[in-house]
Amino acid sequence: MLNFETLLAIFVVLYFAGMLLIGFWSARKVKSEFDYLTASQSIGGWVGGASLAATQMSAGTFIGLIGIHYMTGASWVWIWPGLWMGYLVTVLFVAPRMRSFATRAGGMTVPDFVAMRYNSAVVRGIAAILIVITYTIMMSAQYQGGSVMLEAILGMPVWVGTLLMLVVTVSYSILGGMRATAYTDFIQQIVMLVGLVIGVPLLISQAGGWSYLTSVWPTIIQPPYTSSMYTGWHYGMATAGGTSIAFLFTFAAAPYEMNRYYSMRDNKTVRFAAIVALLFQIPIGIAGAIVGMTLRTMFPNLLVPDATSTIFASSVMPPLVGVLVVLAVLAAIMSTVASIMIVTGSALAHDVYGKLINPQASAETKLKLNRWAVLVLGILPMAMAVRRLDFVQFVVVAQAAIFGSFFFVPVVVGMIWKRANTAGAIASMLGGFIVSAGLYATGNASLFWHPVYPGFVVSLVLMVVFTLLGKPVPEANLAVFFRDIRMKMKAEGRYVDPKVLLGETAAKPGVAGGK
């Protein structure tokens, strides 16, 4: 009979090989930058939806979330409704417009989207740079989560575990781009679901059964409280609700999710994919809470909450199920890392270099640069991961709050309020980022309840004030996103082909309209 470590090593190798095969298969279909970044808009609802969910589920879910529930009990479940509201906002206002923008104008990245909406290369540059900064922090949390687990189970040094995940994930992302990440996400999402669906009932039974657990949980006391808050409000509405709102703002305009909308077949598929994502998240979300809280009753004295999933996989489950759980964690990490790398890589290669520095670069050069950027931006967060910034879940929440503070307003408000203009978008992004990132950087994250509140308010106020002071965006740009303006311009013979406009917008800011 094979022991846990041997079984795990065999399955990890098989799993990594499977992911690389998908990378090679996808690479054969990549002929251009558009293929690489949007999978030629060929992704269906099930794969697209699983990919949305897999991208959202990261080390934050399988390591951080379980750890937080272990430590503090049930109240953290309140983060989920905010996240789902974020999907709702995006389905209503953002996702179908993005997909149509990709078809109509050849848009490939999220900075493409905001550059076209606000007719500005400056908006493109700021969006690209802030996306790279914020996602680099997020990536470090992913590497940290995975390496903590591999270190604990296989005794691997942190840097070896990180490097191993990096090599496989970077390889399939570089090879197959969006298509490879979508299909690997699909497989990885199924692995996550199966791991928990088999693991959770076994865990409950080993812990003494559901009735026993529900009688023990209300007696657990977690400092700083002196009475049990374990099934009550350990985190009150200000913190749990604030985090929920941070996730709402983030997932309504999260670039790593938005890029997926570009890749889907049509608008029906985009909307269906959001339902599929929910169907994966609903069971996995509650399972994470049950696993964390159940392990608290079995191992009450773990010092590092991030180690909870490792204990679950290696010490509680039968070897084969334990292996499946470890694979599920690796799947969650790799799917998020791959999606982020496509977004940050394209932000540097497509937006900063291809649109701002050298708009004359050939399609072949841009594709090559996208792949190099993925490699460089994949390696960069390793340094932070080895230093371990904080508990994984807190790093993920910080990234969500920062994103929600600087990107929700320009993206979502920009799709609702036609008047929103370039000056408003620039002020809104910079203001939101400086306030929320500043609060974290100076150790004042708990002021104003949660950094997302002041970040969002500043971003919104600056958008309104600067918009009222600034010049309107040319109608030609608005016509790409607003049907009434488009139809009016077509009737008047003033409509500009958005594909021409997208190139013009990037190369010569401010001269896009009226050509």
Added chain:
Amino acid sequence: MTGMGFPVDIWIVWAVIFVTSFVLINRYYNRKEEEFKREHPDEEYY
């Protein structure tokens, strides 16, 4: 979140509310988009 037990009940309520709203929104916009395309075959809804 009363402090008396695990919030499975809340979870089920959320699941029903969100899945139902997503399905209804889906149906509403799919229908609106199809109607629009019938009336304006050369124009996109978004």
